[in-house]
Amino acid sequence: MTELQERSTKKLAELKAYLEKKVAEHEEEIQTLRSFLEIVDTLLAERSYRKMEIPETVMGTPVVAVAGSQSQSIRTMAGVHLADIYVEGTDLRIVPSETVKFDMNAAPLRTFLIGKVLEPMKAKDVEAVQKQELSPDRVLSYKLDQEGNILKQLQIKNFGDDRRLNEIRNGVRWTLRKMYEKTIGT
Numbered sequence: 001m002t003e004l005q006e007r008s009t010k011k012l013a014e015l016k017a018y019l020e021k022k023v024a025e026h027e028e029e030i031q032t033l034r035s036f037l038e039i040v041d042t043l044l045a046e047r048s049y050r051k052m053e054i055p056e057t058v059m060g061t062p063v064v065a066v067a068g069s070q071s072q073s074i075r076t077m078a079g080v081h082l083a084d085i086y087v088e089g090t091d092l093r094i095v096p097s098e099t100v101k102f103d104m105n106a107a108p109l110r111t112f113l114i115g116k117v118l119e120p121m122k123a124k125d126v127e128a129v130q131k132q133e134l135s136p137d138r139v140l141s142y143k144l145d146q147e148g149n150i151l152k153q154l155q156i157k158n159f160g161d162d163r164r165l166n167e168i169r170n171g172v173r174w175t176l177r178k179m180y181e182k183t184i185g186t
Contacts, residue, residue, distance in 0.1 A: 070086075070087045071084055071085065071086045071087070072084065072085045072087075072169070073085075074094075074172065074173050074176055074177075076177055076180060077177075080100070080180065081097045081099070081100075082096065082097055082100055082176045082177065082180055083095060083096045083097055083100075083172070083176055084097075085169060085172065087165065090138075090157070090158050090159055090160070091155070091156065091157045091158070091159070092155075092156050092159055092165070092168070093153060093154070093155050093156075094153065094154040094155075094156075094172055095152075095153050096151055096152070096153070096176070100180060100183070101150050101183070102150065102151040102176065102179050102180075102183075103149055103150065103151075103179070103183075104144065104146050104149045104150065104151050105149060106179050106182065108174075108175045108178040108179050108182075109151070109175055109179060112171065112174070112175055112178075113171050113172060113175040114142075116171075117167065117168060117171035118140070118142050118156070118168070118171075121140050121159075121160070121164060121167075121168075122139065122140045122141065122142075125138070125139040125140050125158070125160075126139060137158075138158050139158060140156065140157065140158045140159060140160065140164075141156075141157045141158065142154065142155060142156045142157070143155045154172075156168060
């Protein structure tokens with residue numbers, strides 16, 4: 001190898017070391033930025049809920065205001081009303097907006113909300129019953145009401161504690177927003 005080739009090779013090795021160092025620094029910064037972004041997303045999600053008055057009827061069914069009941073509205077970031085969540089004791093109902101049609105077979109509903117949020121909670125409750133840590137009448141259950149392929153209501157019984165309630169709310173919010181995005185093609 002000539003002296004020129006050796007210097008050139010040495011410079012390339014130094015350049016490679018410099019680039020690897022910079023890439024490592026940027027990857028660390030990207031991880032930090034992603035952590036901050038996750039925190040901001042969580043805060044935005046919590047603040048995107050808007051309190052709503054409970055309507056006298058929802059789809060012809062009288063809504064009974066239970067002591068300690070709460071309702072929240074789920075909206076897109078642009079403010080489009082997607083659904084209302086009614087919490088009544090340890091039960092909750094998600095009632096989609098009449099202006100938006102959610103397909104029962106859409107992947108976010110089946111694979112994420114049911115498959116990754118509700119079913120694991122139900123399985124954990126069943127396991128707790130088998131270990132005699134939970135009464136069988138306290139096991140989470142859910143029911144999807146539909147008209148054709150359109151989701152009309154999701155009822156969840158025995159959601160458990162506040163942590164699980166928040167997990168369900170966040171899952172529902174994410175699911176409905178993704179389903180809405182798919183319906184408008186964004």
